[in-house]
Amino acid sequence: MNIVETRNLSKYYTFDSGLRVEALRGINVKIEEGDFVSFMGPSGSGKSTLLNIVGCLDQPTSGDVFIEGNEVDYRNSSSLVRLHRQTIGFVFQAFNLISTMNAMENVCYPLYFSGVSRSRQKQRATELLGLVGLGDRMHHLPSELSGGEQQRVAVARALANSPKLILADEPTGNLDSDTGNKITDLMRKINREQGVSFLVTTHDPEMARIADRVIRLKDGKITV
Numbered sequence: 258m259n260i261v262e263t264r265n266l267s268k269y270y271t272f273d274s275g276l277r278v279e280a281l282r283g284i285n286v287k288i289e290e291g292d293f294v295s296f297m298g299p300s301g302s303g304k305s306t307l308l309n310i311v312g313c314l315d316q317p318t319s320g321d322v323f324i325e326g327n328e329v330d331y332r333n334s335s336s337l338v339r340l341h342r343q344t345i346g347f348v349f350q351a352f353n354l355i356s357t358m359n360a361m362e363n364v365c366y367p368l369y370f371s372g373v374s375r376s377r378q379k380q381r382a383t384e385l386l387g388l389v390g391l392g393d394r395m396h397h398l399p400s401e402l403s404g405g406e407q408q409r410v411a412v413a414r415a416l417a418n419s420p421k422l423i424l425a426d427e428p429t430g431n432l433d434s435d436t437g438n439k440i441t442d443l444m445r446k447i448n449r450e451q452g453v454s455f456l457v458t459t460h461d462p463e464m465a466r467i468a469d470r471v472i473r474l475k476d477g478k479i480t481v
């Protein structure tokens with residue numbers, strides 16, 4: 258079963274001046290459930306645009322996206338909310354934690370929006386922070402954590418609602434290479450042990466090395 262499929266996906270940006278940028282030009286990919294896939298390519302090749310469209314944060318100009326075999330309806334906001342709550346987790350380059358919330362509260366946050374009881378939120382967050390190696394940092398604010406620790410919190414948060422798919426945009430881009438490699442290993446471990454699929458945009462050779470598949474983009478097209 259394909260967790261993600263895109264058919265002839267294109268994204269154009271048009272400006273008032275009449276200029277047009279073709280960020281994606283006819284992308285066809287099939288990602289098998291359980292796969293760890295890296296998207297590589299030069300800056301501006303369309304990696305983030307592709308991830309944002311698959312993650313339903315942005316709409317394509319034309320073409321279709323299927324998640325677990327179901328066509329995404331980008332005009333149906335309740336179905337997008339359901340995908341974000343139940344199916345897709347996100348990890349970002351800049352961690353994007355809420356600065357006034359400690360690690361535990363950051364991981365509880367998506368559970369709160371899913372209507373999970375406070376006691377169950379805490380139980381789940383404790384379990385996830387343990388999984389990412391932060392059992393002793395649960396009450397620290399993001400400002401009291403290192404970059405690598407903040408990204409671990411972000412990984413735990415992405416896992417909160419037990420997604421099938423995690424989308425990560427340059428997750429090691431703000432980390433030194435040793436710390437980045439530890440985050441890469443953590444994501445690979447979660448992929449192997451929990452069967453969560455990963456789509457990761459990256460310039461990081463280690464991330465590409467451990468991936469099941471590397472998909473290369475150039476000028477909005479797949480080259481390999």
Ligand code: ADP
Nearest residue numbers: 270278280298299300301302303304305306307
């Ligand atoms: P990458 O992630 O590979 O660096 P992006 O997906 O960010 O590439 O960008 C692909 C192309 O689309 C680039 O030419 C970029 O300038 C353009 N682009 C991306 N987002 C926007 C936007 N919101 N408005 C206009 N152009 C954009």
Ligand code: ADP
Nearest residue numbers: 362365366367368369370372373374375376378
């Ligand atoms: P119940 O146990 O009845 O399901 P909850 O324990 O989920 O209720 O919530 C109790 C109160 O705490 C509610 O007012 C809820 O809005 C608030 N609350 C629960 N979780 C959070 C959270 N992560 N952040 C902020 N407020 C929360």
